[in-house]
Amino acid sequence: MTHKTVRIGALTRVEGEGALVVHARDGRITGLELRIYEPPRFFEAMLRGRGHTEPPDITARICGICPVAYQMSACQAIEAACGAEVTGPLRDLRLLLYYGEWIESHALHVYLLHAPDFLGYDSGVAMAADRRDLVERGLELKKAGNELITAIGGRPIHPVNVKVGGFYRVPARRELAPAAERLRRARDHALATVAWVAGFDFPDVEHDYRFLALRHPGEYAILSGTVVTGDGYGPVSGFEVARWPDHVIEEQVPHSTALHARLDGATGYLTGPLARYALNSARLSPLAREAAAAAGLGRVCRNPYRGIVVRAVEILHACDEALRLLDGYAEPERPCVPVEPRPGVGHGASEAPRGTLYHRYRLDDGGLVAEADIVPPTAQNQARIEADLRDLLAPRLTLPEDELAGLCEKAIRNHDPCISCSAHFLDFRVNRG
Amino acid sequence: MVDRAPRLAVWKFASCDGCQLTFLDCEDELLSVAARVEIAYFLEASSAPGPGPYDLSLVEGSITTPEDLERIRHVRRVSKRLVTIGACATAGGIQALRDFADVKEFAAVVYARPDYIATLDRSTPVAAHVPVDFELRGCPPDRHQLLEVISAFLAGRRPVVPAHSVCVECKARGNACVMVAHGTPCLGPVTQAGCGALCPTFNRGCYGCFGPMESPNHASLNHWMRGLGMSTPELVRIYRTYHATTEPFRRAAEEAQESGEEE
Amino acid sequence: MDAVVIDSLEPLVDELRSRGYAVVGPVVRERVIRFEEIASADRLARGWTDVQEPGRYRLAEGAGEMVFSFAASPDSAKSYTQPPRQTLFRMRGEQIEEAEEDAPRVALLGVRACDLAAIAVQDRVFLGGRHPDPAYLRRRRALLLVAVNCAVPGGTCFCVSMHTGPRATTGFDLALTELAAPHRFVVETGSERGEQIVAALPRRPASAEDLAASAEVSRDAAEHMGRHVETEGIQERLSAHDSPRWTQVGARCLTCTNCTMVCPTCFCTTVEDATSFTDGTAERIERWDSCFTLDFSEVNGTPVRGSNAGRYRQWLTHKFSTWIDQFGMSGCVGCGRCITWCPVGIDVTEELANLP
Amino acid sequence: MIGGPHPMTPALYRVRSRRPDRVDTVTLTLEPLRGECPPFHPGQFTMLYAPGVGEIAVSISGRARSGGYTQTIRAVGAVSAALCGKRPGDVVGVRGPYGQGWGLRAAAGLDVVVAAGGLGLAPLRPLVRALLGDRCGRISVIVGSRAPDLLLYPGDLARWTRQGADVRVIVDHPDHAWRGPVGLVTRLIDRIVFEPRRTYAFVCGPEAMMRDTAAELVRRGVAPGRVELSLERNMKCAVARCGHCQFGPLFVCEDGPVLRYDRVAPMLAVPEL
Ligand SMILES: Cc1cc2nc3c(=O)[nH]c(=O)nc-3n(C[C@H](O)[C@H](O)[C@H](O)COP(=O)(O)OP(=O)(O)OC[C@H]3O[C@@H](n4cnc5c(N)ncnc54)[C@H](O)[C@@H]3O)c2cc1C
Numbered sequence A: 001m002t003h004k005t006v007r008i009g010a011l012t013r014v015e016g017e018g019a020l021v022v023h024a025r026d027g028r029i030t031g032l033e034l035r036i037y038e039p040p041r042f043f044e045a046m047l048r049g050r051g052h053t054e055p056p057d058i059t060a061r062i063c064g065i066c067p068v069a070y071q072m073s074a075c076q077a078i079e080a081a082c083g084a085e086v087t088g089p090l091r092d093l094r095l096l097l098y099y100g101e102w103i104e105s106h107a108l109h110v111y112l113l114h115a116p117d118f119l120g121y122d123s124g125v126a127m128a129a130d131r132r133d134l135v136e137r138g139l140e141l142k143k144a145g146n147e148l149i150t151a152i153g154g155r156p157i158h159p160v161n162v163k164v165g166g167f168y169r170v171p172a173r174r175e176l177a178p179a180a181e182r183l184r185r186a187r188d189h190a191l192a193t194v195a196w197v198a199g200f201d202f203p204d205v206e207h208d209y210r211f212l213a214l215r216h217p218g219e220y221a222i223l224s225g226t227v228v229t230g231d232g233y234g235p236v237s238g239f240e241v242a243r244w245p246d247h248v249i250e251e252q253v254p255h256s257t258a259l260h261a262r263l264d265g266a267t268g269y270l271t272g273p274l275a276r277y278a279l280n281s282a283r284l285s286p287l288a289r290e291a292a293a294a295a296g297l298g299r300v301c302r303n304p305y306r307g308i309v310v311r312a313v314e315i316l317h318a319c320d321e322a323l324r325l326l327d328g329y330a331e332p333e334r335p336c337v338p339v340e341p342r343p344g345v346g347h348g349a350s351e352a353p354r355g356t357l358y359h360r361y362r363l364d365d366g367g368l369v370a371e372a373d374i375v376p377p378t379a380q381n382q383a384r385i386e387a388d389l390r391d392l393l394a395p396r397l398t399l400p401e402d403e404l405a406g407l408c409e410k411a412i413r414n415h416d417p418c419i420s421c422s423a424h425f426l427d428f429r430v431n432r433g
Numbered sequence B: 001m002v003d004r005a006p007r008l009a010v011w012k013f014a015s016c017d018g019c020q021l022t023f024l025d026c027e028d029e030l031l032s033v034a035a036r037v038e039i040a041y042f043l044e045a046s047s048a049p050g051p052g053p054y055d056l057s058l059v060e061g062s063i064t065t066p067e068d069l070e071r072i073r074h075v076r077r078v079s080k081r082l083v084t085i086g087a088c089a090t091a092g093g094i095q096a097l098r099d100f101a102d103v104k105e106f107a108a109v110v111y112a113r114p115d116y117i118a119t120l121d122r123s124t125p126v127a128a129h130v131p132v133d134f135e136l137r138g139c140p141p142d143r144h145q146l147l148e149v150i151s152a153f154l155a156g157r158r159p160v161v162p163a164h165s166v167c168v169e170c171k172a173r174g175n176a177c178v179m180v181a182h183g184t185p186c187l188g189p190v191t192q193a194g195c196g197a198l199c200p201t202f203n204r205g206c207y208g209c210f211g212p213m214e215s216p217n218h219a220s221l222n223h224w225m226r227g228l229g230m231s232t233p234e235l236v237r238i239y240r241t242y243h244a245t246t247e248p249f250r251r252a253a254e255e256a257q258e259s260g261e262e263e
Numbered sequence C: 001m002d003a004v005v006i007d008s009l010e011p012l013v014d015e016l017r018s019r020g021y022a023v024v025g026p027v028v029r030e031r032v033i034r035f036e037e038i039a040s041a042d043r044l045a046r047g048w049t050d051v052q053e054p055g056r057y058r059l060a061e062g063a064g065e066m067v068f069s070f071a072a073s074p075d076s077a078k079s080y081t082q083p084p085r086q087t088l089f090r091m092r093g094e095q096i097e098e099a100e101e102d103a104p105r106v107a108l109l110g111v112r113a114c115d116l117a118a119i120a121v122q123d124r125v126f127l128g129g130r131h132p133d134p135a136y137l138r139r140r141r142a143l144l145l146v147a148v149n150c151a152v153p154g155g156t157c158f159c160v161s162m163h164t165g166p167r168a169t170t171g172f173d174l175a176l177t178e179l180a181a182p183h184r185f186v187v188e189t190g191s192e193r194g195e196q197i198v199a200a201l202p203r204r205p206a207s208a209e210d211l212a213a214s215a216e217v218s219r220d221a222a223e224h225m226g227r228h229v230e231t232e233g234i235q236e237r238l239s240a241h242d243s244p245r246w247t248q249v250g251a252r253c254l255t256c257t258n259c260t261m262v263c264p265t266c267f268c269t270t271v272e273d274a275t276s277f278t279d280g281t282a283e284r285i286e287r288w289d290s291c292f293t294l295d296f297s298e299v300n301g302t303p304v305r306g307s308n309a310g311r312y313r314q315w316l317t318h319k320f321s322t323w324i325d326q327f328g329m330s331g332c333v334g335c336g337r338c339i340t341w342c343p344v345g346i347d348v349t350e351e352l353a354n355l356p
Numbered sequence D: 001m002i003g004g005p006h007p008m009t010p011a012l013y014r015v016r017s018r019r020p021d022r023v024d025t026v027t028l029t030l031e032p033l034r035g036e037c038p039p040f041h042p043g044q045f046t047m048l049y050a051p052g053v054g055e056i057a058v059s060i061s062g063r064a065r066s067g068g069y070t071q072t073i074r075a076v077g078a079v080s081a082a083l084c085g086k087r088p089g090d091v092v093g094v095r096g097p098y099g100q101g102w103g104l105r106a107a108a109g110l111d112v113v114v115a116a117g118g119l120g121l122a123p124l125r126p127l128v129r130a131l132l133g134d135r136c137g138r139i140s141v142i143v144g145s146r147a148p149d150l151l152l153y154p155g156d157l158a159r160w161t162r163q164g165a166d167v168r169v170i171v172d173h174p175d176h177a178w179r180g181p182v183g184l185v186t187r188l189i190d191r192i193v194f195e196p197r198r199t200y201a202f203v204c205g206p207e208a209m210m211r212d213t214a215a216e217l218v219r220r221g222v223a224p225g226r227v228e229l230s231l232e233r234n235m236k237c238a239v240a241r242c243g244h245c246q247f248g249p250l251f252v253c254e255d256g257p258v259l260r261y262d263r264v265a266p267m268l269a270v271p272e273l
């Protein structure tokens, strides 16, 4: 009888703190726990009693990597609860801000966190010693995203200009000009990035994923849409964001401060770039679609390692679309639409760089938050990541442990899990029961 | 003595990762910094953590679990200088709102099995447990200030991180006061500078994310902001966000409550 | 040159621009009258006025075609004479080089008599002592001043008390008085530069009625000062260092520095050091500072003026009393900015009136 | 006409020699890279710039034989520590000399009391040297030091005694070897001989020490107009433009640092002035 334990004490090059423990006996995996030991921060509990204007700023603090995603989902959920809607140029400005975050976050992941895996470096900085040109290109891309967020939101992390109903102040066209200038160069970098990462050596792995993403009639959905699910081959089914609680249920597992999500009773679905691409690739900008085809992505990509290519394509799409919006930008007439609080429930979802991010709020008679519920992407993906790891390890258990550990870390990084986000969601109905 | 590059470590406790990301957001300077210092421990950015001791440790996040309490002592032991960055590490962060509530009830709201969750009753700043050489404020800290702390450390000078109010930067930036001109309540006068007066620049009142300035006069400001239409609960909430448990903001919220009762 | 009349500001703005001046004039931005660069006279804040009181400023609709129907803007000439932040020098290895920041030619259109008086105060501070500042002189020479005689003093103005206005008598290149029905400007010249510019404008000589109307504007303005200060015996009154009044105002003061930042004569600065990661260059920067910060008076790790009362007393006594000892003139020109822009409405005139 | 360098731009000087005085204190000799050291009056100070770290006010404690300034610096913070760490050959920035020095001439023909607390001896050192050089009256030098091993310039003190001055030292915290008096420097006033109505006094040290010493001398009959103190205030520019060192109507940098007690006594009595 042989016992084997693979341990990764602290996952590196992921956002937040996690660890992995795998137990095997007689060549069979008996336990696999992706542990999220990110300390619990109790956001949903803290949100109770706060004003209806506060969740965008407060929930931004859940994650410094994708604060805009939190702000957008929160705003939309509250606007929905209050019967308000942000449309037209103000919505475009929100999209622009969001594209900035996509570019920034994806560039960070592609260049500084993920690419070193394929090229055999410990870090982006180590990679810069040999390939400074590449790292500089990545940093320039990242900076282009950050500048766009800064021009609209004030700063890249926890932007200050986002408000329920729109913005506090809308930037003048001339204030956006430098960011647009930089984006033009970034678009070229993004094109080069797709070609570059497409040439990496990818293990030949495919999983039969069940995907979940937002879908929007006119856009490669980021800011809003309906929820669609499917396997990429067959037809998709969908539901309104407001029906989310009927379909997605979370449960707590003992080894983690995060919860696992189930979709219509089944665990292990995937959200994020692969899901978006599989369900919405037809809506990518023409330039991004071409680049994806040239990179050999096909219509659906089921190889998690190729996630890096999809991310690169999404950077390109974001640059391209942001430029289109910037070129047509006319300063909105007013910075925000009025949002009068009223008792009720609102749901909001948007596509964070790592996947669908859902918020739900119930406001009380005084316009204060009575309940809050947040389901971040990594929590949804955790079970699926564990499944990926089982598939990866099962045939390789004879390999030395440190080699296995290395393989696992890479497989986890494929999904760019943002562990900071995953440590704080719940479903009130479950807990109330 | 052999001249070697100073060794830098970046540590994370309960936080959103934003402060560390601020470091990675220094796109123009990152590689120059990496050339001057050895980034010896930075889990988010590197899978080759070098062993201690470290010349400079940047610590993000607050102390909220029994294990972290142990870990921060370890960090102190292996660090020559320890600089805390961000609201969580310097003030307990937003998660310190648990201090005003019952953490067990909080856990019960969030988790079906709160017994699985190991957590402390309070979220505390690093300085509550170990000596800290410098505290850099902000939720998140300002990129330029972060670089300034690192370069001041390298040059052996006191970092240029003034403790005066946001107003100083607001005026140097050429803003008109949003409170005076628009009647928008603003915490700028009681908040420490550093952000470059971002919120007023975007026509918004400061919400205090850099924490209390050196000599905050919240009683006077509260009185004025009431005149601008803020209610007692609104006043209490605005101080109870990212720096809620710092002494001045804690007192500011209490003052608002007390003066609210008088009226 | 005798006073002339012009009907429009357009040729004046164009002429100034053609002479290489960036024209900076009053415009409406974010519901406040601000001074910023304009490309044409259309941009000016025509038809707007302001309502100013302690701690409160509101833009309001003014008299139709009038361009200058408002009082002091939060912007004074200070940002141009003494920028908020300047690099002093850079040092690399054993080389030191002064940062000769260029002094672009700027025409300030719409400065008031109090602003001119403030510039005179700054001239005394930066040029009149033992260590004159060549950089200040460069900027000062590059500044062309087109004054406007105040017609509508604000609720916080008291230039009459400080003997600095409302009429511009000296220190300008050009001085305008805006008159209504018909809308026109009486232009006086105060320098050779000013005369050359006027000579290039379409103009006609000012008639006796024009001049009388212009004088009437100032007489009327002088009668509508929002505030008053008794300057007689002011130094004696301010020597009451232990008055309970200081504690009272200290309880209201936020030590936020706004009053000193908007004051056109407050000149205090501090220095910062910076070092570059890439080439080791060291830089010294001078930036606005304020006697309301704790660092300002720190000696051996403790501030000399730790209390709010102590800091407020320093500001008020310096402005109105010890400034006279130091520079032979008052540090206050009566523009009222510190009253309007104090976030909690502390009023220097009221504080002075309440001293024993 | 106004031209030339900006008043905030230092001249570059090279550290010629460095002498550690005690654990935290160092005396540097500084010589200009170009040209000569300008003349100075005892009691004046310079602004010393440690490149990239900052600039602080430091009194001139003497002129070296080579013509350079000697300046004694105690490491209390970043800038002073950086200056203390400078080695021969290093370059620093120097502005000045600045300020009003000691009223050497006013003391002519009178008994002189020189009272120093700690580092306050630094600006008094060139004064005592000058006094000993050109006059023959009674000179008493009383020095307070926190501990015996923190005493500054022991060699100078011995030399001054040989040259006829009455030099006395008192410490706060004696060690076993200490045989001298213990306590505050004011206690030494009892032990020295001077004719109060014909005495001129120069005092430098922590503000409380100066206040007490001056008050004691005046109580004994020394005219307040014949007591000089050297004040310390926060200084960023030393040329009356940064505003930091204001003391009532005075700019300590230009009107001081040496000021007559009759002028400043009422102001020293006002808290937070
Ligand atoms: C006229 C004059 C003469 C002086 N002569 C000497 C001398 O001969 N030898 C000596 O060792 N010291 C002298 N000092 C004191 C010396 O200037 C301070 O010790 C020094 O400024 C401390 O700066 P730091 O950066 O090392 O310390 P920090 O405490 O880190 O100082 C930080 C900041 O505070 C300010 N600051 C703190 N203390 C003082 C102070 N006492 N005066 C002015 N600014 C201060 C500095 O500007 C500095 O930027 C003198 C001061 C004055 C005003």
Ligand code: SF4
Residues within 6 Å of the ligand: A160, B166, B188, B191, B192, B195, B196, B197, B198, B199, B200, B205, B206, B207, B208, B209, B210, B211
């Ligand atoms: S203005 Fe205030 S709340 Fe806004 S970024 Fe600055 S410190 Fe934070």
Ligand code: SF4
Residues within 6 Å of the ligand: C259, C262, C263, C264, C265, C266, C319, C331, C332, C333, C334, C335, C336, C337, C338, C339, C348
């Ligand atoms: S003290 Fe106030 S009124 Fe006087 S000049 Fe300054 S800002 Fe204007």
Ligand code: SF4
Residues within 6 Å of the ligand: C252, C253, C254, C255, C256, C257, C258, C259, C260, C292, C341, C342, C343, C344, C345, C346
């Ligand atoms: S007087 Fe007013 S503006 Fe000046 S520091 Fe005090 S509160 Fe701020």
